[in-house]
Amino acid sequence: MSGARKPVEPTEGGTARQTVTIHYAGFNRAWAAWVGDRLERRGVRVVHLRWESPAEVPLVDLLRDLRLAEGRILIIVSEWYFQLGPRTHEEWNEALREVVAPDPSRFAAVSVTTATVPSAAAVLAPVDLTNMGAEEAERRLLDRLDLSSAPLVPTASQERRGPRFPASMPDVWGAVPRRNTRFTGREPLFNEAYSTLQRADPGAGVVTFHGMSGVGKTQLAAEYAHRFGSEYDVVWWVNAEKRVTYRRQLAELAPKLGLQTGQEYGERLRAVRDALRRGDPYSRWLLVLDGADEPDQIWDLVPTGPGHVIITSRNPEWGEHNSRLLEVPVYARDESVAFIRRRAPRLSEPDADQLADALEDLPLLLDQTAGWLNDSDLSVREYIALLEGGIDSDVVKVSADFPLAFQTAWSILLNKLRETVPASVDLLRLCTFFAPGFIPVRLLKEMPADELPEQLAGLLNDPLLWNKAVNQLRTYSVVRLESHEASVDESVSGGESLYLHRMVHQIVHKDMPDSDRREFVDVVRSALAAADPRRPTDPDLWPGYAEIVPHLKYADVLKSTDRQVQRLVFNCLRYMYFSGEYRAGIKLGERALESWRALLGETHPRIWELIYHYTNLLRAVGDYARTEALSRTAVDYLREERGPHDLEHLRAAAGLAGDLRGLGRYEEALELSQWVLAAYRELLGDQDSRTLNAQNNLAVSLRLLGRYEETLEVERQTMEARRQLLRPRHPWALSSEIAYAVDLRLLGRYAEAESIQRKNVRENRIVMGRDNPQTLRAEHNLAVCRYRLGDRDRTRDHADEREEPGPLLSSVLERGERVLGETHPLTLIFATSQSCYAREHGDIDQARELSEAVVARYEVMLAAGHPFIAGARANQALILRNVGEREHSHALIEQALSEMTEAVGKDHPWTLGCALNASALRNLVGDVERAADLTKDTAARAIESLGRTHPLTLSARIAHAADLRALRDRRQAEKVEQEALSDFDATLGNRHPHTVSARARTRPHWDFEPQIT
Template identity: 75%
Template sequence: MSEARTPVRTAGKGAARQTVTISFAGFNRAWAAWLGDRLERRGLRVVYLRWDAPPDQSLVSLLGDLTLAEGRVLILVSEWYFQLGPRTHEEWNAALREVVAPDPARFAAVSVTTAPVPAATAVLAPVDLTNMGADEAERRLIDRLDIPLDTPVTADTARPAPRFPASMPDVWGGVPRRNTRFTGREPLLNDAYHLLQGSETGAGVLTLHGMSGVGKTQLAAEYVYRFGSEYDVVWWVNAEKRVTYRRGLAELAPKLGLQTGQEYGERLRAVRDSLRRGDPYARWLLVLDGADEPDQIWDLVPTGPGHVLITSRNPEWGEHNSKLLEVRVYDRDESVAFIRRRAPRLNEAEADQLAEALEDLPLLLDQTAGWLNDSDLSVEQYIGLLDGGIDQDVVKVSADFPLAFQTAWSILLNKLRDTVPESVDLLRLCTFFAPGFIPVRLLKEMSHDDLPEQLAGLLDDPLLWNKAINQLRQYSVVRLESHETAMDEAASSGESVYLHRMVHQIVHKDMPEADRREFIEVVRRALAEADPGRPTDTRNWDAYAEIVPHLKYADVLQSTDRRVQMLVLNCLRYMWFAGEYSAGVKLGARALRSWRRLLGESHPRVWEVTYHYANLLRSAGRFEETEAIDRAAMERLRAERGERDLDHLRMAGGLGADLWNLGRYPEALEVYEWLYPTYRDLFGEQDSRTLNALNNLGFSLRLLGRYEEARDIDLRTLEARRLLLKGRHPWTLFSEVSYAVDLRLLGKYAEAESVQAKNVREYRIVMGPDHQDTLRAQHNLALCQLRGGDRSGAAKLLTGVLEGYERKLGDTHMLTLAAAVSQSCFAREHGDIDQAREASESVIARYEMLLPENHPFTIGARSNHALILRSVGEREHAHVLAEEALAGMTGAVGERHPYTLGCAINASALRNLVGEPESAAELTRTTIARATETLGRTHPLTLSARIAHAADLRALRGRQEAEKVEQEALSDLAATLGAQHVHTISARARNRPYWDFEPQAS
């Protein structure tokens, strides 16, 4: 008996279009989009209905609701459709029989799965669309819906057609082969899909994290194969080290059709820019496999309309704008299912027993089940072998999981030792580098004097070296790697290798103690000899970035070799200059603990590492901890060596910076007013240490609002650094920004912008576009442009600066917060007021968390927030907040500080707004007097107070006096800034001026 069908007719000219409602599980969105597109191009109207099955509603009622949908209902059959809820197959069978069977013509179905589905699905008569091409799938679809085959197909050139879900993306690379034994993980795959698909543009980053062996890579690969058809680009990159990640991402450039040179840094920048813009492809998926060190690569993770999927053992990716999804060991039913697919001879009870013994770890399940399937041993006997620790070949390695089980490696190492014993020595040497990319060329480049006898021959004999490398390669212990594409020839000669972390762990563990002591010293020497020796030189930063990951594995902190200790100090200094604060803090803390124990509390290198650690800690925003460290060190050094001791002076300089960040500006000034002449007396004017102290003195004066004095000192420092260090030295460039900031704060906007624009160009060349000092320079340029009236230029720069700081330093760094303050103020005046309010609230919350109570930055941010509240009509709340800010700032920095004067201008405006014109006028009158005394009559802040006072006088009906005050202020504005300056024009239009608090972050 054949099923009665209701054909779906396409609409003729002037007729209403027929409708098809597609009901689909969210997992199959790609299929739904493709089916709908095929139908729409044949003139049908398509309604998409995502199927959901809340557990508290019956399937009968849910399916009944489908009958209310417009037109015929096309159900997209997959295992996912029936798993939502979850529901048993029996429940589904009952519901399908009750709802669909009486009226089968109301429904149609296509199937996109080969997995078991409820038996009663047969009532839907689903047509199978698996294992075929797009044309045949479309033919079957229109046949199932009885659409005439001669229906014309229209081409909609306005939108691209969705790709056939079973087809490959345009660009595909690096993806491992699909594991045909992949089992379970359905909830994880579903969660991953919805987390990525539901993310906003630029925020589509998801990290699959968990312990080694849980199958993160396998899960990512399965995700790619299931959902790859939704992307135009799928690119898989090894991300275990920064250098390999950079190279792997750069290799995407030619695949995207980007025209670049051969230098891989240029290609990398082009790829990141292409992905960010979504040009030529907006639908892209980048997989970062093995990214266990987020500190190494987070700043290079692309943003844009596509998605990034990361596999990592490190959940700290959550601190770098990534969503997290933990991959745990298998659920027991998944373990049992996997074992029975890997070892069909085992029954369910035996599989459960084995899973229990191996704690459901997928890696071990794969190896042990494969071995057991080919063995006569019972599960009980096998578990006994494991419990007894018997060292024999009791695993079977599959292509789907890497070698990792101890007994297998014992056998393999024995084979290597019997054939080419030097290969084992080389392998053991490699385990004192970090796993992953290992620059074994450093071993060849180091001095070979006084090497252990067993290593001297290996490192001195190129033939023996290549033989050892090739032996390891033959057994798949290592694979050859290179820094760049241009180094392929070097890689082929075995100058760099890649060693998997699991292999690394086992080989490192299985090593005689005598070898361990000798080999670790060799690697320490190799790293020390690779030290470029100048961490302040940006040209050496790539070398330091390569060295740093290996310090931990070479256990350099236990070395008493002075060269190794100097390497550690140089790496800490590099990490501070390069902005790698989080990783630097961790290394500095470990070094301080180790060296105090190894060298004694008062050893010179202990004071040296204390200084570097404090710098990193301060830059990471932990100011109170840093102050305690600096004070304790100062007191001890002063007692032991006297106050003119160099280490004491250095720690005092650090204390001054702590006081800046804690808002204790007068105390900081006292420190630098003593430090600068002390350094000058010891070393003279033209010494970098003297100039550093002079620079800090200038910043202290700026924080106190003494802008003219700060400008004079910053100009002296800049000119001296140009003579001593040259124009493009990082410290010279830093002084140039400081000078430009002073000019801007003095109201010399055009001069400031001229200096700053040149400085930004220099910074981009010397430090690169993403360095925090480059971003600081660009931030000041944006503010210069804003004061000069270039709103579009300022908007673009401010957005880029904030995004750059968030990527580089995180969202609680002082520089990030300063940029967020500027962005919020800009949005209040020229953008989205709701966005400004949200950003402002976030800034205040972060300042409150980071800084002590009543810090000027927190108070200033609240003053800014009062202006936002005014703009959205919350006048009373704004008034209260503005008055609190004025009182708080007066207490924090004094009544004549520019911060306080600015708060007063804002508070006066709110007083006028809530009906207190007398009080407002009195406040602006007082503010004018104090601003004139502090900043001068024609400073922009003083002029703002004068314009505001005129407004207050008008509110009091003192028209004649108001006109006089206003005209004098307008005349001074025109003379100072120009008749056509935006501030002058605004004042002439009688727009009341407000003051934006700007935190001066160090």
Template identity: 75%
Template sequence: MSEARTPVRPTGRAAAKQTVTISFAGFNRAWAVWIGDRLERRGLRVVYLRYDSPAEIPLVDLLRDLKLAEGRILIVVSERYFQLGPRTHEEWNAALREVVAPDPSRFAAVSVTTAPVPTATAVLAPTDLTNMGADEAERRLLDRLDLPGDPLPDSADGERHGPRFPAAMPEVWGGVPRRNTRFTGRERLLNDVYHLLQGAERGAGVAALHGMSGVGKTQVAAEYVYRFGSEYDVVWWVNAESRVTYRRFLAELAPRLDLSTGPEYGERLRAVRDSLRRGDPYARWLLILDGADEPEQIWDLVPTGPGHVLITTRNPEWSEHNSQLLEVPVYDRDESVAFIRRRAPRLTETEADQLAEALEDLPLLLDQTAGWLNDSDLSVEEYLQLLDGGIDQDVVKVSADFPLAFQTAWSILLNKLRETVPESVALLRLCTFFAPGSVPVRLLKEMPPDEVPEQIAGLLNDPLLWNKAINQLRQYSVVRLESHEVATDEVASSGESLYLHRMVHQIVRKDMPDEDRREFIDVVRRALAAADPGRPTDTRLWDRYAEIVPHLEYADALQSKDPGVQRLVLNCLRYMWFTGEYTSGIRLGERALAAWRSLLGETDPRIWELTYHYANSLRSAGDFQSTETIDRATAEHLREERGERDLDYLRTASGLAADLRGLGRYEEALELSQRVYDTYRDLLGEQDSRTLNALNNLGHSVRLLGRYAETLDIDRRTMEARRSLLRGRHPWTLWSETSYAIDLRLLGRYAEAESVQGKSVREHRLVMGVDNPQTLRAEHNLALCQYRGGDRDKAGALFSRVLERGERVMGETHPSTLAFAVSQSCFAREHGDIDQAREASESIVARYEVMLAEDHPFVAGIRANHALVLRSVGEREQGHVVIEQALADMTAALGENHPWSLGCAINAAALRNLVGDPESAAVLSRDTVTRATESLGRTHPLTLSARVALAADLRGLRERQQAEKVEQEALSDLAETLGKQHVHTISARARNRPYWDFEPQAT
């Protein structure tokens, strides 16, 4: 064949460069672009020609058209190339002999397959590129084209550029399903996805494959990975069916990126998102979010940066979240026919067309039906008669997503499975008591053998039977294997995780004998209970809880009387509370209470524990009225039944005190908090974790009453004891650090506060994650420390970031989000756009008025802030009216000596001056100085502000000598307390009248 091995040279077209046209099947695109890159680096011009084979065009004509291509024609030989159409080997042999054999010099070929190909392919003299490294493959390619094989110089930066050798995996690869070797069609869609992502601006490379269930969205995404994956250094597949599972899978990427993190869940998640955003260590990354049907759950966690994100979803609302939608329709009829004939070669083209028509071209149905029909003696005509109602005259439509034929088609397939490997049906039914999608069947195999019923024990304990059942389900595309690593067949077949499509899940779960249902659901419940790590406060275990939570509903865990399952439900509720999943926790708590009251009775001890956890989530979401009603009723019942020294009563009473704080009833809260703490201390001692929790809550009650020095002592004791008793990175220890920093700041010790809070914020981000509500609280206090300390640039940027993330994570009306909005509004009033500040302030006032009672101190405080906005926009009279009412309301709620009342008085005096009443302004200022000095001390920042304001009022009354004395003393104390160059000192020296901002405190 040496005469066919002519070197590449210009043809009669007199091309300026030597040209090679690469003809390839879309399935082998990665090989084509790698070959083209190797040739282009050596100065050749490359033309890519994805080969198609429309069934209506004779193969001979297609090959003759191929000869019209420019330059030498290099065919990438694979079984996929010859299956397009699909065509038989006999057709190809005849066409190759007729078209290629007479003119072999126009053609060359490389083989990238070990599968059988038409015998006449020999005329192409393909050189084999399989089972070798990139260097040897390149040498063989160049030799086949008679090109010099001199080594190319290294790139200037020493890094590899261009597409990766197809047989080499990307540096980081995980979770990707095995390639579907029967994948058919979708060429235009795949190219659309590729061009959309490649052409996107940095940070905007997000595409969402949208379509109905069973249409093949996941298969398209997987094929995209294999077809274009050589252009990425990181390919990571994520189960995105819920926020908790998405966060867990994304966090698992951290060690694969060699990121320096500890084992904490939040630390790994933060590090991964930051790494992807920066593109360091890899800028060419591809993240696939599979099954992301609830964009509101995860859109805020979708990474941005130089890489690409590909989403599969049934929900078109992704278009509202920086994503380009691409619809995945059912197959075109020619794609259906081609797929069926590849899946079931015994069927004719006409039969394939009839089957596709009956199954509405839905890929999942085509795959499952054709797979077993190929092995069956049943004719297509007989099968179609069954679909018309021969099996079940009462076929119902399971879902709007499912075609009418699906349930009948599934009944036929299920009968086939029962006849061949009945254990596969048992395994399939067992899987439906996990959530659809990723099924962690390894949890079943980890159960103690004596807890497994006989029907399942044989399946779980016999590896051969287990693999036989799984392989039977795989053969008919009922399940697919999942692995987060590149697994060998032996490892993967152990079935660590299976993927079960939601259509199959729903049909199988519906069609099950009651006896199997009772037995299988009990097995899954116990498997989940056995997987409970038992410590929801340990951030290192949060990813394990994230894996368990989605399955509780499908295992109907709330109906179980098993103490282990009930403990799991309670631990999952605590996990949700610690991670800030309040809405999900409330939903689970409501369902659990309804179920357990019916199952266990109204007064079972487990009801009280469940009520406590449910109330925690409800309270954290800001519904203080509901939780006060719940906790008061529970506390009264427990007190009457068990007395005030009962631990369940004390825990409920502690929750009731928190409700009272949320409702603004601070004196009642303090009295109850003190009593609860004293009782805990007597019963358990000072170093018990429950006693420390009570001490922490006592600190909250004391702080809300404005006794900041006393609160500092309480929070310091709590923090030090928690550091000793718990680990330094325990969530409660971190909470105490923020509380301690808040106290320092409220006492005017800004530098100390910022130092403590800055360190704690770093720990929060690492341990809890950047978007955890507790982390956001810590960052918010850090911004306030920076602001009070005079670093306005840092503070302003951090205020904005915290508010934006708070709105995303918790919603605009969450109490913490509102507190963030208050700080941002106050900052904007003094250092930003006053019109935007006014708009924000009006919105905040409206939200608080809806959420809280009219006499709540927070409502008065927010109105006091708004009065300053009105002052700044020139509406002095209205501002005066608002601040006077706020002062009266705050004084009525908390007394005239509370710091918040004193702050309102400072602002009210300023507005009295502006509306022409300097006498009453001076009277109010003098009274405020006296009260502030008595309650806070002479050098507290609020007292110093009152003294500076009094000096201004005295000057307004022309009492210059007294004004000078008051001012000089205040300036001296400011310089000594805060420093001569502190912003407050400088402002007072410039005779800028001070103001006070209300800050809603955590309750």
């Protein structure tokens, strides 16, 4: 045809090579990528041109400009292509007739929609690619461009895996919100996010959409998932507002990936993170973390690997956690106008501009307001007058996030809802007593009808009224329906959730009559109480508690006097204690104690039960001074009011013993622990779980006093009884196994300890999850067992380098700091072990840094004279010795020895260990006689308290031989040394590192290890 440009151009070799310009709406980018890849494989040169349709430029002019593109123009036909602008079908028909019809050979098209398009689009002769497989779609594409006979041409693109066929879903697709067919604009953000992720190195593909409430961060992430989902094998959406919810929903990916795990979500979570990191079975994955407003809660759980992560958050601190921040602003005015006109076709462009200005271009508010304005007779001018005048005189800014007009706009919308479907307002108000975000409406619908107030009984039990209310809210974008098994009419079944934006949540909750508030909150409280799994110590039921906990605050459960609701609070506190959610539990406990003292009185029975759960959480983070005061108040009151053998009093007394242990008052704790155990045995017998708990606490007191043989026997009895009474994999039974293995190790029975601990670690990882505090304790003890056992004598059933002492200690410390915090008692134990290991394996800088931090933290957290401070100083002295600071080291170890002797007595293993180290420093500074006196006394005391063959005793004997040799008493030195070496061979074996070091006459030392209190 005359005037048409030939769709060919010369290549470097002189042969003709066809060029095709693909013209597409951003919404259809995946189709453009797939079409381009298919054409390039046939030797076609492809140019991608995204469709821009500024409303101020006539459509005819835009199409004329399109003719300037190279080669043949292939249009991806969809409703999105024709809606940009937005443009009417009439405008399109006129432009197509004027520009395309005279020159049809320049244009071709493929259709990827079944929606109605302008009738004049027929001039493009689009070939349909919907409802078919990739092979047929490719055949039709090539046929439309007369490339059916073109052979495959070897290109660089064929060496890589091409884009997935857009009509095929990823192999795994989970929880992604429905695609918003009214989505508008944001193309620069999409382009930047896409290019950032595509260019990122493995492990660094993380982008955060950051901005204030209501700007559409979630919608942007959802559109990204739909638009680019075909490029991934896995697309998984996670609600990341709370750590517990995030962990649970990420763990649900395990069966979708085909991972063989147990049912416990801790094990599933570990398997998922490992699979994503390795890219096996899928390397092309996209994970969306929605509503992650608290980076410090979940940053450590963000997967790394070859895939990509998108985060939505109001918090810019994600920029500090290996994420590229992309700020999501309010709409640009042209985006606002285009969106409003698509949402409300009856509004003119000037009307849309005025409305956007009045609502400050906030997408959420534009969506809701335009939706009902389209159905209303109210003009934009009248609506804006309402906004400016106010529905009432109390128009205030709800928060810094909200536009000034938001409350008034919501008052108008609520009036509209109230007039049309009153039940929708009841449902909306009911939802605000749950946390914003995902509302588990199934909890409401599972309640018995006779427990519901009349106003709500019809709504919750009449499916037609329920669906009518839900659909009304959805029509005006007040809620979003989240369902993965939606029926054709998208009704809400019992298992589905509604999503309520936090802005909507706050304003609706504020604007509610007191009568509704009282009635509705009781319904939600009852629903939450009814959902209580009732067994907070069972890890299998923790997902149920993880779902409930975020809603406690919004249901204001602490204001309820209902016993079932208060029992739910107790169970949630207990769940938080056992699952390691200490910080959240302490916050809930603080609020509960304040509220219930005012509500129930200072001495109500439930106050003492609350103090028990609250002090458990405080004790877990080492706040012993605070817990001791609370526990003593409870003990004194309950003993006076109920007598010493009351079960509540006994429980409080057991807690007080724990506080005394934490404060370093071990003899007092032992005395109290013995009395509590005897009382429980008298009241409940030997086989009650409370008796066994008291028996476990007695063992802890004995261990802290260095009475390891007694501890071992008590712990063995407890372990066996718990296995029989509960079950072998019950958390308490597994905890007893850890304690038993620790006792074996402290007695020098390293091989036995390692064997038991190795099995126990596997089971804790399965039952409790990899990052649970109990699992960390188990892994720590395994690492120390293997360190003490030595490589030469240790056999393993695997060769995983991560399970070696060094890497395992490092991993435990890293996770302890991340999960528990740097000052948590367990973290300080882990840091102490890592410091000692680093000192012996050449990383003296790390050893010193960790050791100084431990000393400083103990000095702040514990009272002067606490044995942990003395022990930490003893470890620090060894490091100072190794770096050549002899005098400083000598002074510090003498101070530690004096303080430890004062704290726990001369015969305690910790004191004997300090003495062993002090003798070495005395020898080093030339005080040989005092060194020999000390080692002689230390060896004698160690034989008396620990036995001749305990590793610490053997070390003291070897040290004494060295000091005798320094005094030139060679005959006695030889005698002492040979006897000790013979016992080393018999006890640890001739290849054990301690034995080898003793034979090489390397001066032995002792490492202080804080114990669980």
